[in-house]
Amino acid sequence: MPSPVELTVNGKPVTVPAEATVAVAMMIAGVACRTSVSGEPRSALCGMGICFECRVVINGLPHCRSCQILCQPGMDVRANE
Amino acid sequence: MNSGSTGPFDVLVVGGGPAGLSAATRVVECGKHVAIVDDNLTLGGQIWRGSPRGNPGLVDLFEPLRQSLSKLAVLSGTRVFDHPAPGVLLAEQADDVCALRYDKLILATGARERFLPFPGWTLPKVMGAGGLQAMVKSGLPIEGKRVVVAGTGPLLLAVASYLKRHGAQVVLICEQASWSALAAFGLRLIGFRQKIKEALELQGKIAGIPFAANTWPVAALGSSKLESVTISRGGKTSQIACDYLACGFHLVPNTELPLLLGCELENDNVKVDEFQETTVPGIFCAGEPLGIGGVESAIVEGAIAGLTACGQKPSGDSDLFRARRKARRFARLMERTFALRRELKDLPTTNTVVCRCEDVTYARLKQHSSWRAGKLHTRCGMGPCQGRVCGPATKFLFDWNPDSVRPPIFPARVESLATSRNGT
Numbered sequence: 001m002p003s004p005v006e007l008t009v010n011g012k013p014v015t016v017p018a019e020a021t022v023a024v025a026m027m028i029a030g031v032a033c034r035t036s037v038s039g040e041p042r043s044a045l046c047g048m049g050i051c052f053e054c055r056v057v058i059n060g061l062p063h064c065r066s067c068q069i070l071c072q073p074g075m076d077v078r079a080n081e
Numbered sequence: 082m083n084s085g086s087t088g089p090f091d092v093l094v095v096g097g098g099p100a101g102l103s104a105a106t107r108v109v110e111c112g113k114h115v116a117i118v119d120d121n122l123t124l125g126g127q128i129w130r131g132s133p134r135g136n137p138g139l140v141d142l143f144e145p146l147r148q149s150l151s152k153l154a155v156l157s158g159t160r161v162f163d164h165p166a167p168g169v170l171l172a173e174q175a176d177d178v179c180a181l182r183y184d185k186l187i188l189a190t191g192a193r194e195r196f197l198p199f200p201g202w203t204l205p206k207v208m209g210a211g212g213l214q215a216m217v218k219s220g221l222p223i224e225g226k227r228v229v230v231a232g233t234g235p236l237l238l239a240v241a242s243y244l245k246r247h248g249a250q251v252v253l254i255c256e257q258a259s260w261s262a263l264a265a266f267g268l269r270l271i272g273f274r275q276k277i278k279e280a281l282e283l284q285g286k287i288a289g290i291p292f293a294a295n296t297w298p299v300a301a302l303g304s305s306k307l308e309s310v311t312i313s314r315g316g317k318t319s320q321i322a323c324d325y326l327a328c329g330f331h332l333v334p335n336t337e338l339p340l341l342l343g344c345e346l347e348n349d350n351v352k353v354d355e356f357q358e359t360t361v362p363g364i365f366c367a368g369e370p371l372g373i374g375g376v377e378s379a380i381v382e383g384a385i386a387g388l389t390a391c392g393q394k395p396s397g398d399s400d401l402f403r404a405r406r407k408a409r410r411f412a413r414l415m416e417r418t419f420a421l422r423r424e425l426k427d428l429p430t431t432n433t434v435v436c437r438c439e440d441v442t443y444a445r446l447k448q449h450s451s452w453r454a455g456k457l458h459t460r461c462g463m464g465p466c467q468g469r470v471c472g473p474a475t476k477f478l479f480d481w482n483p484d485s486v487r488p489p490i491f492p493a494r495v496e497s498l499a500t501s502r503n504g505t
Contacts, residue, residue: 020220027221032205032305038440041305043205045437045470047215048127049120049160050193050335052465052492053437063465063492067219068122068158 098126100368438464
């Protein structure tokens with residue numbers, strides 16, 4: 001059984017199952033993925049990379065679709081503001 | 082960022098679900114060089130997402146391919162965004178942009194869920210039915226969570242059964258179709274022995290989950306995340322507390338790439354001849370883009386496309402054609418059974434967001450007479466999803482038809498677009 005992965009979400013440490021996607025890490029951390037243009041919190045809708053609601057900033061790179069990216073140890077994930 | 086070129090492949094298959102894998106298998110059997118390109122991290126499509134474990138269908142299709150890896154290139158996590166010249170597609174990977182060269186092309190782009198707007202549908206933890214299942218397959222803990230599964234189509238039952246197996250408490254399955262439509266569907270299944278078997282198996286698995294027909298979500302409630310859902314059931318509304326609402330209204334074909342390539346549609350589905358060739362010579366299509374037909378039609382159409390692309394057209398009395406006729410009959414039956422009821426058009430209220438990328442409300446859109454007018458005046462459909470969510474929704478709500486497709490068909494990095502302009 002591969003070991004869990006530790007990363008940070010909005011600066012706080014989070015542990016997720018091995019091979020979890022970043023969208024799952026956001027859900028486990030209990031934070032929204034992004035703030036919409038009118039200020040609403042949004043999270044993954046389609047889970048398959050088409051809706052773009054789960055966009056986050058990963059290691060400084062904005063607009064990453066978190067449902068299509070696996071968590072890596074030490075990854076710095078932040079909500080897409 | 083790196084840029085490169087790969088191929089030319091005798092056959093390039095776009096989409097690694099059942100149709101694409103089936104097509105690639107036949108191409109490998111014909112001794113030709115094939116590549117599968119897929120946006121997702123793993124092959125199998127949405128239905129067999131992730132590992133082959135517990136997916137015998139994926140193993141059946143994938144095993145022959147695994148033995149012929151020298152004839153096969155698999156490009157996962159690779160998303161096609163442009164078609165700069167004949168015989169070339171451009172795709173983005175994590176850090177690369179890549180030109181994929183091909184002689185023949187097979188489009189197996191699959192389908193996505195149809196989402197319909199209702200008050201509160203933008204709250205976190207209101208997700209697609211397939212969407213929540215995909216998240217659980219990607220590691221989301223669901224044990225002990227209360228889930229309402231709602232919308233329409235056979236996917237609801239499959240998702241509910243999957244979630245229950247993983248420890249979720251599925252509070253209710255809300256199917257908008259009427260009992261009479263479902264009963265007629267059940268009777269007609271008699272012509273489809275395999276489907277009866279599947280239905281009975283599924284019935285065993287969903288035993289104990291309450292199921293209601295004539296029932297749909299009216300509103301999702303909560304402050305920063307979902308707390309409960311209001312449903313309409315047999316003309317009465319009631320409220321159910323839940324942690325997740327998994328809500329999808331059947332599927333819609335992914336036709337963006339076929340349209341970009343100039344393939345004609347017919348009734349919103351890609352038009353093909355009896356050998357799966359689109360209206361563009363040398364470009365084939367199989368599976369859901371031809372109309373939602375499920376895994377059987379995808380596999381048989383993929384096989385016909387793969388053989389034909391290799392110059393090995395199946396003969397007219399081939400079992401493949403018989404299997405396809407039957408699978409397509411089933412598809413038409415599904416379409417009738419799970420047709421959307423008109424009451425769903427009245428779900429959005431004035432302030433309900435319809436375009437989630439640009440936060441365009443129902444009231445703002447209602448003032449316009451077409452997709453194009455709505456887009457120009459409100460930016461509806463101009464966000465990163467490029468109308469993949471609001472397009473099918475506004476088609477249902479207002480009878481709007483999205484206009485032509487332009488590259489890039491997915492948001493791409495500036496560097497990738499520069500490659501595109503240079504005519505790689």
